[in-house]
Amino acid sequence: MKQITIVGLGLIGGSLALALRGFEDYEVVGAVRSDETMRIAAARGAADRLTKDIKAAVQTADVTILCAPPQGIVALLQEYKDDFKPGSLVTDVCGIKTAVMEAAKVLPASVDFIGGHPMAGRETSGMAHAEKEMFRGAHYLLTPEKTSTPEHIALLRRMAMYLGCRDVVETTPLQHDELIAYTSQVMHIMAVAVCDDPDLFSCRGFEGNSFRDCTRVAALDVPLWTQLFSMNVDALCKMIRRLEENLKSYREVLEAGDTKRLAEKLTYSANRKRQMNLE
Amino acid sequence: MKQITIVGLGLIGGSLALALRGFEDYEVVGAVRSDETMRIAAARGAADRLTKDIKAAVQTADVTILCAPPQGIVALLQEYKDDFKPGSLVTDVCGIKTAVMEAAKVLPASVDFIGGHPMAGRETSGMAHAEKEMFRGAHYLLTPEKTSTPEHIALLRRMAMYLGCRDVVETTPLQHDELIAYTSQVMHIMAVAVCDDPDLFSCRGFEGNSFRDCTRVAALDVPLWTQLFSMNVDALCKMIRRLEENLKSYREVLEAGDTKRLAEKLTYSANRKRQMNLE
Numbered sequence: 305m306k307q308i309t310i311v312g313l314g315l316i317g318g319s320l321a322l323a324l325r326g327f328e329d330y331e332v333v334g335a336v337r338s339d340e341t342m343r344i345a346a347a348r349g350a351a352d353r354l355t356k357d358i359k360a361a362v363q364t365a366d367v368t369i370l371c372a373p374p375q376g377i378v379a380l381l382q383e384y385k386d387d388f389k390p391g392s393l394v395t396d397v398c399g400i401k402t403a404v405m406e407a408a409k410v411l412p413a414s415v416d417f418i419g420g421h422p423m424a425g426r427e428t429s430g431m432a433h434a435e436k437e438m439f440r441g442a443h444y445l446l447t448p449e450k451t452s453t454p455e456h457i458a459l460l461r462r463m464a465m466y467l468g469c470r471d472v473v474e475t476t477p478l479q480h481d482e483l484i485a486y487t488s489q490v491m492h493i494m495a496v497a498v499c500d501d502p503d504l505f506s507c508r509g510f511e512g513n514s515f516r517d518c519t520r521v522a523a524l525d526v527p528l529w530t531q532l533f534s535m536n537v538d539a540l541c542k543m544i545r546r547l548e549e550n551l552k553s554y555r556e557v558l559e560a561g562d563t564k565r566l567a568e569k570l571t572y573s574a575n576r577k578r579q580m581n582l583e
Numbered sequence: 584m585k586q587i588t589i590v591g592l593g594l595i596g597g598s599l600a601l602a603l604r605g606f607e608d609y610e611v612v613g614a615v616r617s618d619e620t621m622r623i624a625a626a627r628g629a630a631d632r633l634t635k636d637i638k639a640a641v642q643t644a645d646v647t648i649l650c651a652p653p654q655g656i657v658a659l660l661q662e663y664k665d666d667f668k669p670g671s672l673v674t675d676v677c678g679i680k681t682a683v684m685e686a687a688k689v690l691p692a693s694v695d696f697i698g699g700h701p702m703a704g705r706e707t708s709g710m711a712h713a714e715k716e717m718f719r720g721a722h723y724l725l726t727p728e729k730t731s732t733p734e735h736i737a738l739l740r741r742m743a744m745y746l747g748c749r750d751v752v753e754t755t756p757l758q759h760d761e762l763i764a765y766t767s768q769v770m771h772i773m774a775v776a777v778c779d780d781p782d783l784f785s786c787r788g789f790e791g792n793s794f795r796d797c798t799r800v801a802a803l804d805v806p807l808w809t810q811l812f813s814m815n816v817d818a819l820c821k822m823i824r825r826l827e828e829n830l831k832s833y834r835e836v837l838e839a840g841d842t843k844r845l846a847e848k849l850t851y852s853a854n855r856k857r858q859m860n861l862e
Contacts, residue, residue: 480789484789487791495793499852501826512767530842537840541834543782547780550780558813569775574775577774
């Protein structure tokens with residue numbers, strides 16, 4: 305029997321530990337530091353086996369999945385760099401990839417590190433909120449190295465399908481971080497910015513689905529997102545600036561009372577949205 | 584038997600015509616202009632009776648619900664002002680209220696006009712897309728006049744409950760338009776502004792739920808929203824400006840590389856979001 309070790313059973317690691325059980329001929333091992341997480345993971349039936357000996361769990365693993373915030377991943381790579389089994393696959397689940405791929409350079413050449421990012425999450429954290437169905441319908445992004453083996457990429461693809469993901473998208477760390485700044489990070493900055501409006505609490509009873517949907521992600525995990533934003537600051541700021549400009553452009557047409565131009569702009573944007581969904 | 588006449592069977596009017604059947608001892612009459620809408624409404628079983636004689640349908644109605652974009656409501660009020668049954672209730676379903684309440688001043692004193700706004704919608708339009716369950720869980724906003732009768736307000740409340748609404752919120756036209764600029768109109772402007780980003784089509788495969796949720800409403804009904812935005816331009820521009828400032832404030836903290844301040848700001852905003860949901 306082969307072995308997958310998941311290091312860290314938070315929201316994402318814990319969900320993987322629930323969802324990966326039964327995957328091919330792999331034993332799923334959950335490796336954690338805290339007794340409390342161990343207790344909850346055991347009660348919820350996460351992984352086939354749980355251990356607090358991360359080093360040993362990594363040494364025997366054919367696949368190691370590092371599940372932590374970005375700086376935690378960097379620290380884990382440094383701490384266990386000499387313990388990963390030669391020829392094994394090491395991956396992560398982190399929402400930024402350039403900094404992680406850079407940190408993975410500490411690994412010996414015998415270890416195949418492929419960056420991973422399943423695009424799923426909730427406005428909660430910890431093993432207690434982990435869900436087996438977390439990854440259903442999500443894109444699973446991969447940033448392989450030139451030296452990554454086709455076998456390991458294929459294995460991650462099968463794993464993503466077993467999790468119920470929509471598809472697997474291979475990309476470069478740079479493209480990943482640029483596009484994620486737009487599709488994910490700016491959505492979170494928008495959500496918190498909307499909640500800073502002085503009218504937030506007065507608007508109870510006046511909110512519809514668009515408000516509920518746009519602000520949903522504002523109740524974010526602060527330490528995690530502080531790291532994700534800070535470690536992708538150039539791409540993120542570029543995208544925020546573009547959004548500010550697009551908002552200003554709508555505001556100026558409104559202030560000018562130019563109804564014809566407003567209708568043209570709305571037609572342009574709405575068509576882009578429709579085209580985005582259809583193609 | 585009493586009579587409710589719904590004038591206009593588009594997405595919202597059509598949904599009302601489907602959902603109001605069986606409400607107390609009211610016959611639901613759908614009054615439309617186009618043969619095509621009449622045909623679809625008949626095929627879908629909307630209303631108890633359909634007619635193209637709007638004038639007659641209004642003259643015998645105890646309750647008239649005007650369902651049209653804002654300028655359409657203004658035109659209907661003008662056209663049928665002398666036809667509404669004395670003592671009857673007239674209401675609308677329009678997303679802005681100051682301009683509608685102003686237009687309703689053409690009505691004789693014998694008619695009780697109460698502004699209405701069920702906060703529901705879809706990224707589609709027309710009778711063909713109407714849904715019986717459209718209003719499930721939605722707030723139903725009312726802007727009664729000082730002269731409105733308690734009986735008519737109570738009737739609209741029972742109607743909203745019959746539709747499956749979450750609650751009924753009474754407000755003033757001015758407060759309605761200010762808060763709706765924030766909770767609904769800015770969410771739509773944000774969604775279209777996000778779709779104007781040059782990276783929109785490159786980001787296929789990189790979008791998660793936050794992106795899908797925030798841009799959902801961008802595929803909007805352009806003529807309708809051009810009117811809604813244009814007829815509430817002061818409140819809307821004030822709210823867009825505030826959002827621009829809140830985004831800029833986050834961007835500046837990011838650009839300064841001030842991680843501590845970033846974590847503080849995120850804590851503040853995320854707590855506001857959590858408080859908003861809990862109270």
